[in-house]
Amino acid sequence: MEKMQEQLQKFGVVPVVVLNNAKDALLLAKALIEGGLPCAEVTFRTEAAEESIRQMAEKYPEMLVGAGTVLTIEQVDRAVNAGAKFIVSPGFDPEIVDYCLSREIPIFPGCVTPSEVAQAVKRGLKVVKFFPAEQYGGVSAIKALAAPYTMVRFMPTGGVSLKNLKDYLSCDKIIACGGSWMVKGDLIEAGEFDKIREMTKEAVTLAEEIRGER
Numbered sequence: 001m002e003k004m005q006e007q008l009q010k011f012g013v014v015p016v017v018v019l020n021n022a023k024d025a026l027l028l029a030k031a032l033i034e035g036g037l038p039c040a041e042v043t044f045r046t047e048a049a050e051e052s053i054r055q056m057a058e059k060y061p062e063m064l065v066g067a068g069t070v071l072t073i074e075q076v077d078r079a080v081n082a083g084a085k086f087i088v089s090p091g092f093d094p095e096i097v098d099y100c101l102s103r104e105i106p107i108f109p110g111c112v113t114p115s116e117v118a119q120a121v122k123r124g125l126k127v128v129k130f131f132p133a134e135q136y137g138g139v140s141a142i143k144a145l146a147a148p149y150t151m152v153r154f155m156p157t158g159g160v161s162l163k164n165l166k167d168y169l170s171c172d173k174i175i176a177c178g179g180s181w182m183v184k185g186d187l188i189e190a191g192e193f194d195k196i197r198e199m200t201k202e203a204v205t206l207a208e209e210i211r212g213e214r
Contacts, residue, residue, distance in 0.1 A: 004086060004106050005127050007064055008039075008155070008176045012169055012207030015200070016041045016068060016157060016180045017052075017188075024188050025052035029060050031193040032183075035200025041068040041088055041178060044075050050082050057083025066106075068178075073099050080105055088178075090131050092116040097123060108155060112136045117149050127153050127175055134159025139167050139174075146173040162206060169210040179203070 008014060015032060017040050019025055025048075032040060038060070042053050044067055056065045066086035067079030073096060076087055086106040089096055093109065100107035101123060111117045111128040120128050130142055133156035137144075142154050156168055157178030168177050182199035 001106050001126070004064070005153075005175060008127075011037060011039050011064075011204075012176050012211065013037060013165070013203050014039055014041050014066075014155065014157075014176050014178045015183045016043060016178045017183050018043050018045055018180070018185055019048045019052045019188065020046050020185070022048040022051040022055060024191075025055045026059055027191070027193050028183065028188060028196065029056045029063055029065075031197040032200055033060060033063060035182075035197040036204040037200045038062060039064040040183075041066045042084075043067075043069040044071070044079065045069050050078050053079060053084050054082040057085075070096065072096070076100060076105065088129055090129070092119055092128075094119065097125075111145075111154075112141070114145065114148070117145055117152055121149060121152060126151060127155060129178070130154045130156040131178075132158030133168075133177075134164075138164070139171050142173055143171060162203065165203070165206055166210050169207060 042049050053065055064085055067084040068088040070076055070087050070089050087100055088108045091110045097107055097109050108129045110131045111120055153173050153175045155176050155178055160177045160179045161181050168174050182203050187196055
């Protein structure tokens with residue numbers, strides 16, 4: 001878990017991907033890697049998710065591929081068997097969290113209340129998702145939650161964009177931000193992978209500038 005958290009922090013941005021057709025998986029992965037962001041959270045919102053993860057993981061083993069919007073234990077098994085290296089759930093589901101922890105599967109559950117963060121702390125989790133970030137108060141809410149739970153850091157997702165990325169990444173309680181602006185569905189559907197690559201480069205550059213790495 002610690003090694004993965006270091007990787008995510010280094011990336012600063014985690015592309016949150018919705019793929020309707022697995023034929024686009026490798027083209028998207030290639031665009032992200034060439035854009036300097038070998039990472040993707042492939043959401044289990046579509047039938048193509050499992051096969052997309054499998055193709056990405058097999059073709060690009062150096063890529064950190066995870067599964068998002070995981071709502072059931074069955075989806076955890078399918079995702080991991082396909083090659084997912086981490087699991088993300090939109091809310092805190094104790095059954096899913098405990099299942100993943102018992103099998104040493106990295107899990108980032110959604111936590112937006114003190115009670116949910118407390119459950120994460122109780123289980124030894126150091127990083128949780130904060131979703132939907134903008135709707136639940138953004139950076140100010142994260143800082144408020146982090147005040148009593150000093151050992152926890154957050155991955156906000158939902159409403160994060162180039163416009164507010166600096167606000168989020170400037171907060172030391174935030175390890176990385178989940179975002180979909182560089183991998184929007186219409187770009188994927190239109191096959192605009194060159195544009196995705198360039199937008200990914202832009203996101204990487206901005207993240208590095210914000211954190212003083214450039």
